[in-house]
Amino acid sequence: MANRSSDEHKLWMRSFHPASPGAPRLLCLPHAGGSASFFFPVSAALGPEVEVLAVQYPGRQDRRAEPFADSVEALADELFRTLDPHDDTPLALFGHSMGAVVGFELARRLVAAGRPPAVLFASGRRGPSRVRVETVHQGDDAGLIEEMKKLNGTDLTLLDDPEMLQMILPAIRADYRLVETYRRGPGQRLSCPVVVMTGDADPRVTLDEARSWEEETTGAFELLVHPGGHFYLVPQHRAVNAQIREYLRRLAPRTDAQVRAR
Structure with a gap:
């Protein structure tokens, strides 16, 4: 899957459980301050039917010695270069909070290269065109x-x-x-489906802001609202995983037995 060395690929992509041959791939992008291990339960729940890969951003855990990324776009560029352009395994993206924005920028690069993702799951984040002035990063530790x-x-x-x-x-x-x-730069809309997930009591995302993701694609759009706040996907993990699994089942190739049964 990687253009780079195996060791460098492992820095970015973490695989926790084996997957069945031909399984669709789900690339998971963590929230701010998050790490690949956040998605270990997702991998356990969806494998082996889905190959779950979780991204480890630089500057944390076993990558603490590396410098932090300069921008969301730089992260997307690095991830894009890590993906094998010759791998035709169906690729879905799932990003939560900051990860949704990174996933959006990665999806834009994949679309521009003529190999759009099968679907972008954008979780816990307003649409990229909705700008809100936020300065938490400029405050002191207590505020953070x-x-x-x-x-x-x-x-x-x-x-x-x-x-x-x-x-x-x-x-x-x-x-x-x-x-x-981060500010959305100019460029064409996505052509892939976008499925947005949000909590109905998220203090950082209104339903209108979640719905604004529809403006970002010419493909299908779906908004799924769960009970809970910004991290609704933790207590609602069974429902969230079931929705992801059901969507990705449409991407898996039919076996000979399934074709004969039709």
Whole structure:
């Protein structure tokens, strides 16, 4: 799947469970401050029917020694170069919060290269054309911690551990800077389907902002609303995984037995 060396590919893409031959691929992009391991439960739930790959951004966990990305676009460029242009396995993208924006920019690059993703799942994020001035990344550590508590996406015990905070806050701040300074650049709309998932009580995304993703594609659009806040997908994991699985089943090639049964 990678154009680069195997070791470099493993830096970006993490595979937690084996997949069946020919299984559609789901590339998962984490939220601000998140890591590939956030999607371990998704991989466990969808495998082996789906090959789940989770992206590990630079500057955290085993990539702590690497510099943070300069922009969302730079992240998308790196990911695009990592994907094998000759691999015809159906590729779906799932991005949560900041990951939805990274997924959108990656999808734009894939569309421009003539190999659009099978679907973009955009979770917990307003449409790219909806601009809101946000400056959390410019505040002090206390403000950043308060924001994380408000969104309820981080284990609260970590936020009370000074040593752990020293390790995770730089990555979180860097990611907030990326997503808060991101502005959609000019360019054509996507041609792939876009499925938007959101929580009905998300303090950062209104239903109108979630629905605005429809403006970003000429393909099919679907809005799925779940009970919960910004990290609705954790308590609603069964429903979310079921929706992803059902959509990706349409991408899997039929076996000879399935064809004969029609």
